[in-house]
Amino acid sequence: MAKQRIVIKLSGSLFSFDTQVKALRDYTQLIKKIANEYQPIIVTGGGRIARFYIDLSREMGLDESGLDLTGIMVSHLNAKLLMSGLGDLCHPTTPKNLDEISTAVNSEKIIITGGLYPGQSTNATSALIAERTGAIKFFNATDVDGIYDSDPRTNKNAVLFDSIKVTDCIDMLRKENSIAGTYDLMDLISLKVIQRSRLPCVVFKSSVENIEKIVLRGIRLGTEITISS
Numbered sequence: 397m398a399k400q401r402i403v404i405k406l407s408g409s410l411f412s413f414d415t416q417v418k419a420l421r422d423y424t425q426l427i428k429k430i431a432n433e434y435q436p437i438i439v440t441g442g443g444r445i446a447r448f449y450i451d452l453s454r455e456m457g458l459d460e461s462g463l464d465l466t467g468i469m470v471s472h473l474n475a476k477l478l479m480s481g482l483g484d485l486c487h488p489t490t491p492k493n494l495d496e497i498s499t500a501v502n503s504e505k506i507i508i509t510g511g512l513y514p515g516q517s518t519n520a521t522s523a524l525i526a527e528r529t530g531a532i533k534f535f536n537a538t539d540v541d542g543i544y545d546s547d548p549r550t551n552k553n554a555v556l557f558d559s560i561k562v563t564d565c566i567d568m569l570r571k572e573n574s575i576a577g578t579y580d581l582m583d584l585i586s587l588k589v590i591q592r593s594r595l596p597c598v599v600f601k602s603s604v605e606n607i608e609k610i611v612l613r614g615i616r617l618g619t620e621i622t623i624s625s
């Protein structure tokens with residue numbers, strides 16, 4: 397019987413100018429372990445390298461959708477980097493749209509990809525992929541412990557939610573930026589997809605240990621996004 401699918405958004409913070417091969421290997425080992433139980437679909441964020449290209453290209457005069465495409469390209473490079481350590485266990489290409497995702501998942505292999513469409517973040521991509529592939533859950537492994545009542549990077553007194561209704565999350569995050577390279581945490585598209593498809597989603601801090609705990613051992617971490625009836 398085919399394995400259940402899960403989508404894991406891997407924080408772009410894993411992919412940086414000083415990333416060590418050990419960190420990547422630790423993640424590929426974890427992905428292999430997860431693949432014994434589920435069919436993982438991994439979406440890699442753009443991280444600092446995407447922001448580096450986006451910022452320079454913006455100064456050079458590139459328009460916003462062009463900048464989004466640049467960010468998407470970098471997220472696919474990050475995906476390729478992770479794929480280098482997975483060999484045949486992994487679908488050989490990074491799908492570029494939802495149709496390619498639908499075909500790729502039929503291989504029953506691990507799927508690794510980056511962003512898909514301009515005007516959104518890899519979180520929205522992940523939610524759309526989860527919706528399209530019938531994944532049972534969207535695990536958003538980010539660079540903070542979960543969803544707070546305000547940005548914890550700018551408010552040291554921000555309070556972490558154990559769970560939050562998707563509607564409250566939409567109200568809280570609706571004023572966020574939607575220009576290339578600045579989509580923080582969950583963008584509106586990701587939340588709307590979660591809402592319309594009642595997609596289970598948890599946001600937590602990315603680490604090999606945390607992903608193992610939450611995905612394979614069912615330990616509760618971070619912030620669950622709940623859907624009210």
Ligand SMILES: Nc1ncnc2c1ncn2[C@@H]1O[C@H](COP(=O)(O)OP(=O)(O)OP(=O)(O)O)[C@@H](O)[C@H]1O
Pocket residue numbers: 406407408409440441442443444517518537538539540542543544545546547548549550579580581582
């Ligand atoms: N209410 C909030 N709760 C938690 N984090 C928030 C909130 N509002 C803004 N943020 C910011 O969102 C950031 C996480 O989103 P970001 O997209 O930068 O991370 P990522 O998904 O790990 O990176 P990438 O997009 O490169 O994969 C946090 O570092 C935090 O500063």
Ligand SMILES: O=c1ccn([C@@H]2O[C@H](COP(=O)(O)O)[C@@H](O)[C@H]2O)c(=O)[nH]1
Pocket residue numbers: 408441442443446463464465466467468471510511512513514515516517518519520521575576577578579
């Ligand atoms: O589906 C997508 C995914 C990404 N982008 C652009 O790339 C950057 C980097 O992605 P992050 O998720 O923020 O790491 C993002 O800011 C967008 O500009 C996109 O357009 N569509």
